[in-house]
Amino acid sequence: MEVTFYGTRGSCPCAGDAYAHFGGNTSCVLIDDGGDEPLILDAGTGLRSLGADLAPALAADGRSLRANLLLTHLHYDHLLGLPFFSPLHDAAAHLEVYGPSQGERTLAEVIKGAVGPPFFPVQMDDFYGEVRLLAVGDEPWKLGQAVITASAVEHSGPTLGYRVEIGSSSVVYIPDHQAPVDATTIEPGVLALCEGADLLIHDAQYDDDEFERKCDWGHSTIAYAVHVAATAGVKALALFHHDPMHDDARLSALEALALTMPGAGDVGAIFSAYEGLTISLED
Numbered sequence: 001m002e003v004t005f006y007g008t009r010g011s012c013p014c015a016g017d018a019y020a021h022f023g024g025n026t027s028c029v030l031i032d033d034g035g036d037e038p039l040i041l042d043a044g045t046g047l048r049s050l051g052a053d054l055a056p057a058l059a060a061d062g063r064s065l066r067a068n069l070l071l072t073h074l075h076y077d078h079l080l081g082l083p084f085f086s087p088l089h090d091a092a093a094h095l096e097v098y099g100p101s102q103g104e105r106t107l108a109e110v111i112k113g114a115v116g117p118p119f120f121p122v123q124m125d126d127f128y129g130e131v132r133l134l135a136v137g138d139e140p141w142k143l144g145q146a147v148i149t150a151s152a153v154e155h156s157g158p159t160l161g162y163r164v165e166i167g168s169s170s171v172v173y174i175p176d177h178q179a180p181v182d183a184t185t186i187e188p189g190v191l192a193l194c195e196g197a198d199l200l201i202h203d204a205q206y207d208d209d210e211f212e213r214k215c216d217w218g219h220s221t222i223a224y225a226v227h228v229a230a231t232a233g234v235k236a237l238a239l240f241h242h243d244p245m246h247d248d249a250r251l252s253a254l255e256a257l258a259l260t261m262p263g264a265g266d267v268g269a270i271f272s273a274y275e276g277l278t279i280s281l282e283d
Contacts, residue, residue: 007046010241018247023275047081064092071099093129194232230263
């Protein structure tokens with residue numbers, strides 16, 4: 001399978017020359033297993049770019065989009081790209097969106113409330129293509145060749161992390177994760193989700209000094225991301241959900257710092273994810 005990053009930023013999109021390498025779009029990752037139904041992780045502003053990439057190939061093949069999208073949670077930086085996803089302009093398009101249960105309200109009710117007046121001029125029901133909004137259950141399930149496992153992750157509001165397994169390859173996606181104050185404890189569900197993964201895409205929004213001021217803002221440090229990866233025995237760690245205050249120079253410096261963190265030597269590869277990066281994993 002191939003994993004391609006279309007948005008790696010957290011909190012809000014940003015633009016300018018200082019963000020040219022790592023990019024300014026918010027969370028969106030594509031998993032391609034070579035089939036006709038791509039699997040998308042989150043619908044941040046990077047989803048617009050993904051749609052622009054998918055649309056020409058779909059048109060050339062005379063096909064309409066059929067795809068699955070896994071939402072970790074419903075903060076705007078993970079949802080805002082949905083109404084700008086151009087393949088949904090096709091009336092024959094079909095997108096199944098999975099996300100965390102929202103308690104007394106359904107997932108569909110909450111998303112339709114966010115994507116519609118007065119927050120957005122177009123309602124979800126106005127999309128030409130069909131969008132199905134489904135709450136994730138407690139058991140793993142299959143989407144095409146992929147087996148999906150979801151687990152609750154500590155953040156602000158209902159939030160999930162996902163493990164995607166295709167053949168013998170596995171990707172774990174935890175873009176928003178509240179690190180504990182002790183910087184060492186790992187929730188059993190998170191550890192089980194990450195165990196032995198080929199690639200872990202993990203929240204690494206803050207350095208240690210920033211975390212001291214923002215220790216309850218719902219995110220992790222670079223050191224904690226490395227700690228989770230090393231403890232879980234993952235093969236590669238993608239530092240993700242970059243803070244909008246971290247420009248290219250800062251992210252490059254933090255990437256180098258991550259390689260010196262305790263446990264880094266136990267992880268095969270550690271890098272800061274950037275827009276356009278594609279990683280191939282053996283099935």
